[in-house]
Amino acid sequence: MTLEDMTVRDSLTSLHTTGTQVHYCALCERKLWWHCHQMEQEHASDRVAEGRELQEEAYPDRSDKDILLGGLVRLDGLEESGGKEAEAVITVHETKLSRKATRAQRFQLLYYLYFLKRVGVRNVRGLMEYPRLKRREEIVLTPKDEAELEGLLRRIDEVRDMPSPPEVAEPMGICSKCAYQELCWG
């Protein structure tokens, strides 16, 4: 199955999570809760804006960037190469500023690979790109990753349904750059 003939929307009944939610769950469940409950701080965050600008700066001529699938997941880039039908390789690009949250970054990209697998796309790989570090890493979805990711997806549903944000005992290193810092720590 190629990108042209996949019918994403028909296969989405059980998928309702975004890549950002996967990233946040792996990073900080409290951040995930704020995000799910539509606290709008992220729009004011310089780092979020910086991430969007990075794409434009690093790949101004890439025509396959910023792809929205099924109205749910937004890919930094999606590329098909290496032949037709079964021979084609689908590459999902994810662009990041730094390697400061590599586990969360990895799960976000793994989720995109999982998402495409669930809608019937084969031969998918991920490419994590750090243009400012001049570095790229290939990511593939292994059965072990898939099991761990499914646990994370179940946890996202649990956190989303909590009546109040999960507690975090004390500020962490990532809090100083977080858009919700004011909400958490005043």
Ligand code: SF4
């Ligand atoms: S400020 Fe810290 S504890 Fe609060 S949501 Fe952000 S990362 Fe989590």
